[in-house]
Amino acid sequence: MFDSSLKNKFNFILVEPSHPGNIGAAARAIKNMGFTNLSLINPKDFPNEDAFYRAKGAKDILENAKIYEKLSNALKDATLIFGTSARTRTIPWPTKTSSELSIVLKKALESSNAKVCLVFGREISGLSNEELQMCDYHIKIPTDEDFSSINLSHAVQIISYVLKMEIDSIDLLPEMENESPTFQENEYLIDHFDQVMKKMDFYDQENPKQVKTRMRRLIKRLKPDKLETGILRGFLAKIEQVLNKKN
Amino acid sequence: MFDSSLKNKFNFILVEPSHPGNIGAAARAIKNMGFTNLSLINPKDFPNEDAFYRAKGAKDILENAKIYEKLSNALKDATLIFGTSARTRTIPWPTKTSSELSIVLKKALESSNAKVCLVFGREISGLSNEELQMCDYHIKIPTDEDFSSINLSHAVQIISYVLKMEIDSIDLLPEMENESPTFQENEYLIDHFDQVMKKMDFYDQENPKQVKTRMRRLIKRLKPDKLETGILRGFLAKIEQVLNKKN
Numbered sequence: 001m002f003d004s005s006l007k008n009k010f011n012f013i014l015v016e017p018s019h020p021g022n023i024g025a026a027a028r029a030i031k032n033m034g035f036t037n038l039s040l041i042n043p044k045d046f047p048n049e050d051a052f053y054r055a056k057g058a059k060d061i062l063e064n065a066k067i068y069e070k071l072s073n074a075l076k077d078a079t080l081i082f083g084t085s086a087r088t089r090t091i092p093w094p095t096k097t098s099s100e101l102s103i104v105l106k107k108a109l110e111s112s113n114a115k116v117c118l119v120f121g122r123e124i125s126g127l128s129n130e131e132l133q134m135c136d137y138h139i140k141i142p143t144d145e146d147f148s149s150i151n152l153s154h155a156v157q158i159i160s161y162v163l164k165m166e167i168d169s170i171d172l173l174p175e176m177e178n179e180s181p182t183f184q185e186n187e188y189l190i191d192h193f194d195q196v197m198k199k200m201d202f203y204d205q206e207n208p209k210q211v212k213t214r215m216r217r218l219i220k221r222l223k224p225d226k227l228e229t230g231i232l233r234g235f236l237a238k239i240e241q242v243l244n245k246k247n
Numbered sequence: 248m249f250d251s252s253l254k255n256k257f258n259f260i261l262v263e264p265s266h267p268g269n270i271g272a273a274a275r276a277i278k279n280m281g282f283t284n285l286s287l288i289n290p291k292d293f294p295n296e297d298a299f300y301r302a303k304g305a306k307d308i309l310e311n312a313k314i315y316e317k318l319s320n321a322l323k324d325a326t327l328i329f330g331t332s333a334r335t336r337t338i339p340w341p342t343k344t345s346s347e348l349s350i351v352l353k354k355a356l357e358s359s360n361a362k363v364c365l366v367f368g369r370e371i372s373g374l375s376n377e378e379l380q381m382c383d384y385h386i387k388i389p390t391d392e393d394f395s396s397i398n399l400s401h402a403v404q405i406i407s408y409v410l411k412m413e414i415d416s417i418d419l420l421p422e423m424e425n426e427s428p429t430f431q432e433n434e435y436l437i438d439h440f441d442q443v444m445k446k447m448d449f450y451d452q453e454n455p456k457q458v459k460t461r462m463r464r465l466i467k468r469l470k471p472d473k474l475e476t477g478i479l480r481g482f483l484a485k486i487e488q489v490l491n492k493k494n
Binding site: 025029031032056058098099143147148149151153154158161164165168 | 272275276278279280281303304305345346388389390391394395396397398400401404405408411412415
């Protein structure tokens, strides 16, 4: 059951792209595969003539591109976030190769408020650790080990091609009823845990930063549904009440 | 059984590319996926600074790129030829989507003299009918119906990505003994049929050009092995003898 409107549920996000040519080439790449939504985080030089030249027949994608100052602002309604990453990180994150997307994609697209974000990093330095930790999954495009640095718009082309192939072959359940929590709701839950931990002086232990990151990763991997999120937040509120009474 | 030297059996061929930037970006794209061989047919502007700039760490691919005047010269040793094509042609040709490559690829790679060529057309006009008819298969990269014109280097990136994924997962038979006829040997066979048909006045019938093209397509699809090629050419020689006696 293929629904062309499925592609509207995707958003391609370029974080601080330096070269306007890459923005235009990325716009053309996603439109070639039937996608329409492009967001730019703090682009170095945009709007720019070279971007529109390289976009060819995809100038509409550039004209409708949304621009944000920070990645988190672009992710607010996201229900599933993939970040592209070439390097291996100190704290390992759930990682998919480009050909393994279908498994998580199908589930995400069955929710009524599905919004899948694909996040691409800077040409030279990629995504920061903080940005990568906003993602549910990291995607690693398989490359030759000795030469792994793919041009930004080419990475966008590979991912949008793989997504098109996946979406065109996905067999969705007819009822799209369950609602997924958004990035913002997840952030509230992560913050809530953090607040409670702070109140409990949990943070006085060694290496507080790692603890917070690991809690973040745990919740990202857990992917609680709306009801579960409610339960967890209720539980946290209860702890807070107890703590307040004690003081 | 993956053998990294398999990738040396591939050759990416760009026919009359106009933009040197695309040549550089294509070089980077194939190196990202572990390929090394690039050939250029009559490039408009090469060597060129912009090509080397866009190649980044793949300058060696450009330095070693082979340049030919005509596509047929670059194909001489080829045992399997794919040509990229967006349009549907008057005479339909065996066509594979990018995800269907594996079926024909495996068989080709099992021959001891395997040389697989991927042929990409001009930025604006693609490959000519004559060039497309030199190919064993046409590849159609699936795109959005309303916006199918993919940037040249992006098309190279998609195909090289798909090939890498296929090659990395192919399970080759250990003995690579059977030898495939090359493009040139096939051309001799096609020409031989043509000569015999002319001698028989087969060409005086309506629409001679279509007949020749259809014979070409038939032999391309047949993919005779060396022995079969020998039998067919023996048969043609025999017909010639008979014709000569008659005259």
